[in-house]
Amino acid sequence: MTTLTDPPKESFQLSMLIYDTRYRSMTIQIVALIGFMLLIGMIISNTAQNLADLGKEPSFGFLMEPAGYDINQRLIEYTSQSTHLRAAFVGLLNTLLVAFMGCIAATILGVIIGVLRLSKNWLIAQLMSVYVEFFRNVPVLLWIVFTMAILIETLPAPRVFKGVETGSVVFTNRGIYVPEPLFARGLGDFSVFGAFDVSIDLLVILAVLFGGIYAARKVKLRADKTQEATGDRPTTWHIRLGLIVVPTVAVLFALGFYLGYPELKGFNFKGGTHMRNSLIALWLALSLYTAAFIAEIVRAGIMAISHGQTEAAAALGLRSNRIMSLVVLPQALRVIIPPLISNYLNLTKNSSLAIAVGYMDITGTLGGITLNQTGRELETLLLLMLCYLIISLSISAVMNWYNESVKLKER
Amino acid sequence: MSDIGFVRTEMLPEQAPPASAVGIIGWCRANLFSGVVNSIMTLLSLYAVYAVLSFFLPWVFSPTWNAGSLNECREILHAQGKEGHFAGACWGVIRERWIQLMFGFYPKELYWRPILTFALLFVAVIPVLFNMISRRMNWFLLALVVFLATLAFSGIMAWILMIVSGLGALYLAYTLVSVNKTDRAEQLAAGAKRLPNPLMFTAAFPFIFPWLLWGGSFWLPIGAALGFVLGYVAYTVLARSIGGLVGLIGGVVAAAVWWLFLVGGFASIAESILPLSIEAVQSRKFGGFMLSITIGVVAIVGSLPLGIVLALGRQSDLMIVKALCVGFIEFIRGVPLITLLFVASTLLNVFMPPGTNFDIILRVLIMVTLFAAAYMAEVVRGGLAALPTGQYEGADSLGLNYWQAQRLVIMPQALKISIPGIVSTFIGVFKDTTLVSIIGLLDPLGLSNAIRADANWNGVVWELYGFIALLFFVFCFSMSRYSMYLERKLQTGHK
Known part of the structure; x- marks a missing residue:
């Protein structure tokens, strides 16, 4: 009879740190961490040394000093006496504004182009391919300066409109003037932390609008339930439309809503909302450029849905627009959303090229004039990167949440 | 009997499809005018294409190639009766400045260096990008590029390089023409020596690239390359005697020490023994x-x-x-x-x-x-x-x-x-x-x-x-x- 003995207890040896797979990963990680710490420590000590030599102790005190420069396109009150911090905030809002406008325009344009690229009409499909290749293969910075040049060179100067009846929208080489919404019986402004004002009128209108949309959704859900229970779908579109439109119009009426039209006074237009060339150029160029990418994404998403799905839906007796909205799009969206997110992110990051046309976004204010005036490279660039990181991470968080909600629910 | 008066006894020959379903007409009907909406869209896009081209083509084809300034362009266009902002392109600026758009302010007499660099770059990436051309072809291209480059400058080194690369290119071209693929395959099977892998040149190229563009001593890129050799030698020696991970660390440390502290001294000593440098060009x-x-x-x-x-x-x-x-x-x-x-x-x-x-x-x-x-x-x-x-x-x-x-x-x-x-x-x-x-x-x-x-x-x-x-x-x-x-x-x- 044989007896089994325990294997001899191994004592820990130093070489096991390298040769034993149980410890090796630990060793590698600790070495990597130490290396990383050394690198960071070296950079920090170098930076401290260099900045001390230059006589620039790192501090963020400059943010509270008066900026001393003007920002012509702004969403909140700002004068050249305001602080650098406020200038940065104005810039941040400008970045968000152009990114928001750009994302919407690029999505609309991209979806149209992507669908048309799949058109059975040969000519249209070819034209759309040309558009996509043309915009994708030329740098976006070139498109931005190009659009700016077109706006400046081709549109008429404001003085051309002297004595001419202008429409409600005026295109000049100084920018586009659109009617501005004004309220005869406005509720005034509401100050947030004393930092900037938000129009109460706007908040009320938005609240009513979203309330209407919410109610309309409820009605639709009830109609869906009725349809599932009885098979008959009650006609609800007029109720839903009414729920959205009537209260909003009523509120607008109550506030005394009217449009302020731009008028030529002296050498320039007064009244109306002035969208400067730089904003328009940046917006157009970013939208057109990103639309080319979104078009490809949409096309790939639609093509990823197998033809059997469309045919099966047709066999069920659905009409082609219902096939699109009920069968193809919900499935295609799953393919489309993730790359769409990264294109929104790209658009937001590309909006930093505003500096090339003089649109004062956060790169132009904080990373541009503030940096040059104060000479605080380290602090301004850290803040600038932090802002962009926060924007990027929040966009991807929101979109990932949406992505999660439309994902295939597997069991 | 039956009332059938006529029964066909043989099949009818196949008929040609109707003219409206084949050929250009059929294609147009299927792809451009397959319905009312489609037809309208086709016509609209045709009009759009026409509008863009009729604006764009006259602008592009304007005879301003030799103009020396924007005013000259305007005069030429004026003489043709064209006025206004979009009368025609002023291509004189491209003719005068395209070299600058290509090379910036790189010294004129040294233009051959970036050209040679990018030609060599092309040769270096061919074996990576396309594996369908033979080794002989690769080396032939390399010899040819070097030969053409040597035409640009003089000196004993250049002459030697020119003769060597020219003869090499000629020989390779001769073998390329005279020996066809199947013969070559037989030769290889019989044990003929193959040319070295062209990837060798690809590996060496990253060291040649900065030297050609920025100039300076040739010993610097050689020193940088020696760092890799040193690291590799240290790795193999240590790995054999002590162990893999130690060898890896030793190799990296040896190479890093070489690059950080020794390579400058090596380059200047070697330069003083055998000067091999070309004119340095500043980054700006x-x-x-x-x-x-x-x-x-x-x-x-x-x-x-x-x-x-x-x-x-x-x-x-x-x-x-x-x-x-x-x-x-x-x-x-x-x-x-x-x-x-x-x-x-x-x-x-x-x-x-x-x-x-x-x-x-x-x-x-x-x-x-x-x-x-x-x-x-x-x-x-x-x-x-x-x-x-x-x-x-x-x-x-x-x-x-x-x-x-x-x-x-x-x-x-x-x-x-x-x-x-x-x-x-x-x-x-x-x-x-x-x-x-x-x-x-x-x-x-x-x-x-x-x-x-x-x-x-x-x-x-x-x-x-x-x-x-x-x-x-x-x-x-x-x-x-x-x-x-x-x-x-x-x-x-x-x-």
């Missing part, structure tokens, strides 16, 4: 497409290995390594390139030990490479994630260790899957090189502003932008077509 003279291509190529070549390492780190089980990689990738991807370029232009010197002051182009190269590497890492990670787990398990079950498994099983497949993403990252990086104009480097876009500052060409916009856009389009479009070709070539799955 770089410009135009030469600069764009330099930044693009360096970023592309540097970002691929770095990106693969980052992707592996992000996929690894080692928690700290993974956290470092994720942090780096997400940080770089979360900020715009322009902020990184600001860092390059203002901060990178501050991060370095006091007293270091290295060149702006080098700093830009570092930042653009890091930027591209983060994007590349995400692309490669996508490829790694797309591989079925069975591949990893299969490699493990064969007893391969981590690096063997990555090298032999995982990476070839993962990289193949990620080709479209890799190439579109390349295209993106190449397009993003225009951003360096914002921090004051003279890339084509920066130069176009400089050209407009000239009194002769003040006001020229469309011609310059159009020319730059066209060149970028040609580069990027051909890259994307190449990626499609590569996808087809590497397609091993069943369709």
Whole structure:
């Protein structure tokens, strides 16, 4: 009879740190961490040394000093006496504004182009391919300066409109003037932390609008339930439309809503909302450029849905627009959303090229004039990167949440 | 009997389809006018195409090639009876300045150097990009390029190089013509010696590239290459005597010590013994497409290995390594390139030990490479994630260790899957090189502003932008077509 003995207890040896797979990963990680710490420590000590030599102790005190420069396109009150911090905030809002406008325009344009690229009409499909290749293969910075040049060179100067009846929208080489919404019986402004004002009128209108949309959704859900229970779908579109439109119009009426039209006074237009060339150029160029990418994404998403799905839906007796909205799009969206997110992110990051046309976004204010005036490279660039990181991470968080909600629910 | 009066006894011959269903007419009906809506859309887009072309073509074909200034252009167009802002293009600016748009302020007499560099670059990437041409063909191209380059300069070295490369090219051309493929295959089977792998030249090229562009002593790139040799020797010696990991660390340390402390001394000593240097060119003279291509190529070549390492780190089980990689990738991807370029232009010197002051182009190269590497890492990670787990398990079950498994099983497949993403990252990086104009480097876009500052060409916009856009389009479009070709070539799955 044989007896089994325990294997001899191994004592820990130093070489096991390298040769034993149980410890090796630990060793590698600790070495990597130490290396990383050394690198960071070296950079920090170098930076401290260099900045001390230059006589620039790192501090963020400059943010509270008066900026001393003007920002012509702004969403909140700002004068050249305001602080650098406020200038940065104005810039941040400008970045968000152009990114928001750009994302919407690029999505609309991209979806149209992507669908048309799949058109059975040969000519249209070819034209759309040309558009996509043309915009994708030329740098976006070139498109931005190009659009700016077109706006400046081709549109008429404001003085051309002297004595001419202008429409409600005026295109000049100084920018586009659109009617501005004004309220005869406005509720005034509401100050947030004393930092900037938000129009109460706007908040009320938005609240009513979203309330209407919410109610309309409820009605639709009830109609869906009725349809599932009885098979008959009650006609609800007029109720839903009414729920959205009537209260909003009523509120607008109550506030005394009217449009302020731009008028030529002296050498320039007064009244109306002035969208400067730089904003328009940046917006157009970013939208057109990103639309080319979104078009490809949409096309790939639609093509990823197998033809059997469309045919099966047709066999069920659905009409082609219902096939699109009920069968193809919900499935295609799953393919489309993730790359769409990264294109929104790209658009937001590309909006930093505003500096090339003089649109004062956060790169132009904080990373541009503030940096040059104060000479605080380290602090301004850290803040600038932090802002962009926060924007990027929040966009991807929101979109990932949406992505999660439309994902295939597997069991 | 039946009432049937007529029964056909033979089949009718096949009839030609109706003229409206075949040929041009049939194609038009099917693809352009298949319904009312389609017909309207076709007509509308035809009109749009006509409108664009009728505006654009007369502008393009304007006889202003020889004009010396914008005013001359206007006079020429005026003589033809064309007036106004869009009367015609002023191509004189392109004729006069295209060289500048290509080379920036690089010294005129040294233009052959960037040209030679990019010709050699082409030769160096051929064996990587297309494996369909033979080794002889590769070496023939290399000899030919070197021979053509030697025509540009004089001196004993040049003569020797010229004769050697010329004779080599002639010999290779002779064998290429005289020996056909099947004969060559027989010769090889009989034991004939093959030419060395052309990838040798590809490996040497990264050292030749900066030397040719920036000039200076040839011993510096040789010293840099020696660092790799030294590291490798240290690795093999230590790995054999002590162990793999120690060998790896020893090799890296040896190479780093060589590069940091010894290479400068080596280069100056070797230079004093045998001077082998060409005229140095300062970075601020770089410009135009030469600069764009330099930044693009360096970023592309540097970002691929770095990106693969980052992707592996992000996929690894080692928690700290993974956290470092994720942090780096997400940080770089979360900020715009322009902020990184600001860092390059203002901060990178501050991060370095006091007293270091290295060149702006080098700093830009570092930042653009890091930027591209983060994007590349995400692309490669996508490829790694797309591989079925069975591949990893299969490699493990064969007893391969981590690096063997990555090298032999995982990476070839993962990289193949990620080709479209890799190439579109390349295209993106190449397009993003225009951003360096914002921090004051003279890339084509920066130069176009400089050209407009000239009194002769003040006001020229469309011609310059159009020319730059066209060149970028040609580069990027051909890259994307190449990626499609590569996808087809590497397609091993069943369709």
